[in-house]
Amino acid sequence: MILFFEYAIASGFEDEGILEEGKMMFNTLLNQFLEIDNVTSLIHKDFADDYKDFENLKIVEIEDDKDIEIKLNDILKNEKIDYALTIAPEDENILYNLTKIIEKYPVKNLGCSSNAIKVAGDKYLTYLTIKDYVKTPKTFKPKKYVIKKIDGCGGKFNLFDENFLIQEFVEGESLSVSLIVGKKIYPLSLNRQYIDERGFVGGEVNIKHRLKDEIFNEAIKAVKCIDGLNGYVGVDVIVNDEIYIIEINPRITTTIYGLKTEPSLAELLIKNANNEELTFKVEGKEFTINK
Structure with a gap:
């Protein structure tokens, strides 16, 4: 059994662009995994009907994105999963946290380790x-930076905090x-x-x-x-x-x-x-x- 899910589809993400990318990745790999073995996937209730006719696919419906980690733990604890893969963003440690959960169980993670994701x-x-x-653009340590025109006046500037990176x-x-x-x-x-x-x-x-x-x-x-x-x-x-x-x-x-x-x-x-x-x-x- 393969556990495979994509975060935007599981969470019911509303951004249409991100959701489309999520579906492109998920659908591509889902069809390939189903040719190999049965698949269990976390899918938001709003999208579950799109996948209900897929053979050998077990859908675990998600009501709210806060349920994802709970359901993921439940599946890994109670079902015989051989391989696991999640597609998720690095933002707010989402991919890191989901991978940490996978690593708690005796399954083969098809993706990167949590330590690698952290870096x-x-x-x-x-x-x-x-x-x-390797060559890589010069990058400045994250901290508060003021960006303003060289010849600016009137006290105009843009302020960026530690969540932003300044790079060549x-x-x-x-x-x-x-x-x-x-x-x-x-x-x-x-x-x-x-x-x-x-x-x-x-x-x-x-x-x-x-x-x-x-x-x-x-x-x-x-x-x-x-x-x-x-x-x-x-x-x-x-x-x-x-x-x-x-x-x-x-x-x-x-x-x-x-x-x-x-x-x-x-x-x-x-x-x-x-x-x-x-x-x-x-x-x-x-x-x-x-x-």
């Missing part, structure tokens, strides 16, 4: 961890690397990211690039800096004349919607959890997100 989920800790090994801006191509991390690190694909004022709005998966091998090498070097990264990991990069590591995402990313592997990504994650050698073929496609 990779904090952009400043990530910077401190990787800055001596690097011009270049916005790309990402999809990896599977285990006893070995396997690059799956190099991807182009479409980013505008709305944020991440889509991409092109498994692109060709003259620096592809070098980009893979830099992403692998960065990932090796953080102990406990496991399963699917996404690394955001900016490429100009040089390769800059921007962020390490210790979780499934929306890029998987455009990623097709043979065997499936779900099967690769399970093989990886069992310390098996991975061999695979990769195809990709372009996709967009409605925001």
Whole structure:
């Protein structure tokens, strides 16, 4: 039995853009997991009907997001779960806390460890961890900063507190690397990211690039800096004349919607959890997100 859920769908998240990304990731992997084994999933009552006709899917309905951790504990305690994977944001330690619960039980976590999430989920800790090994934009310690025009007047300024990060801006191509991390690190694909004022709005998966091998090498070097990264990991990069590591995402990313592997990504994650050698073929496609 596989326990698999996505936080936006489980919590009934109201932001349409985030919810769409959640469904893209969840639906992609859910169909793949169901080809392997029965699946139990936490799904908010408002979305449960969308999945009621899926064979071999057990739905645990969620009334309120405060119920998620309680239900997760109940499932792991009372059902025979072999593998577990949650897709969730790092914000407010959501992914960290859910992973800590999974780690309390004798199941194989298909995702990253809580210790790795603690580092990779904090952009400043990530910077401190990787800055001596790869190129990454200069990043300032989080504290209160005043930002004002060089020639401003009238006492006008913007104040940012410790929840914000000030980082050097690097011009270049916005790309990402999809990896599977285990006893070995396997690059799956190099991807182009479409980013505008709305944020991440889509991409092109498994692109060709003259620096592809070098980009893979830099992403692998960065990932090796953080102990406990496991399963699917996404690394955001900016490429100009040089390769800059921007962020390490210790979780499934929306890029998987455009990623097709043979065997499936779900099967690769399970093989990886069992310390098996991975061999695979990769195809990709372009996709967009409605925001």
